[in-house]
Amino acid sequence: METIRKMNAMQKISDGLRRKGKRIGLVPTMGYLHDAHLSLVRKARESCDSVVVSIFVNPTQFVPGEDFEKYPRDEEGDKAKLDQGGVDFLFIPEAEEMYPPRYQTFVDVLEVSKGLCGDFRPGHFRGVATVVAKLFNIVKPHVAVFGEKDYQQLLVIKRMVEDLNFDIQIIPGALVRENDGIAMSSRNTYLAPEERQRALILYRSLLKGKDLFESGEKKVSVLSKAVRETIESADGATLQYVEIRDAETLEEIKNVDHPALIAVAAMVGSVRLIDNIIIGTSE
Numbered sequence: 001m002e003t004i005r006k007m008n009a010m011q012k013i014s015d016g017l018r019r020k021g022k023r024i025g026l027v028p029t030m031g032y033l034h035d036a037h038l039s040l041v042r043k044a045r046e047s048c049d050s051v052v053v054s055i056f057v058n059p060t061q062f063v064p065g066e067d068f069e070k071y072p073r074d075e076e077g078d079k080a081k082l083d084q085g086g087v088d089f090l091f092i093p094e095a096e097e098m099y100p101p102r103y104q105t106f107v108d109v110l111e112v113s114k115g116l117c118g119d120f121r122p123g124h125f126r127g128v129a130t131v132v133a134k135l136f137n138i139v140k141p142h143v144a145v146f147g148e149k150d151y152q153q154l155l156v157i158k159r160m161v162e163d164l165n166f167d168i169q170i171i172p173g174a175l176v177r178e179n180d181g182i183a184m185s186s187r188n189t190y191l192a193p194e195e196r197q198r199a200l201i202l203y204r205s206l207l208k209g210k211d212l213f214e215s216g217e218k219k220v221s222v223l224s225k226a227v228r229e230t231i232e233s234a235d236g237a238t239l240q241y242v243e244i245r246d247a248e249t250l251e252e253i254k255n256v257d258h259p260a261l262i263a264v265a266a267m268v269g270s271v272r273l274i275d276n277i278i279i280g281t282s283e
Helices: 007-019 035-047 075-084 124-139 148-163 186-190 193-214 220-232
Strands: 002-004 024-029 050-055 089-091 143-147 169-173 237-246 260-268 271-279
Touching (some): 007 024, 050 075, 124 148, 143 148, 148 260, 193 260, 220 237
Parallel strands (some): 002 089, 024 050, 024 143
Antiparallel strands (some): 237 260, 260 271
């Protein structure tokens, strides 16, 4: 695995791969990698000749008061995992090169970024869309893989790719859970042992909604109430939102008669956690 830190060097490598007819896959990350990230790498490897993983803790997607400075970082550990995972190139740009002085251009995906996390993290998805657009122009991938845990982010990127005519295939990677059910996240490392136990209520609340739907309930108001009450009845988790939206567009719905997303966000101690589940599929 080769590590690249300069944008022009990465572009030259990608140009060379394209001239050779190689299919390039990109997995953008903020590092501190876990098995869910590696599952995205495997997904990219399935359809690509060369896999590039980027590690960049993007300052423009953190809102004031969030954990940019203390976001977990482990470059050497990440390198070891990616090397064993068969990654060809690791791209680690510097913030000063990604956002030089007088930088002033951003990408705003308007509708899909509204609601859910968009209401609680204003400007977050603008930062996400901007840095991903930049990575697309630097790495020049044919394919990019994004995890379904950050479901709203996935749809923001899909919308941007379609609207701005990026010739890139976006492939979703399934949400990966720990053995106890908690969604894998780099921020799980912030949780104290007792907080980790409290955090399990998020997944249990989603299963409550799923079970209620599968028993025949289709009204979003009833399903949302059940999920909300499950979280609010537990100690140690402060609910931010429960949303049930169209799984393809994130538009609001009143009844679940096609695939829908149940998404939740809550604070457990000082840690903000998100989780989701899809209902109404034929699977």
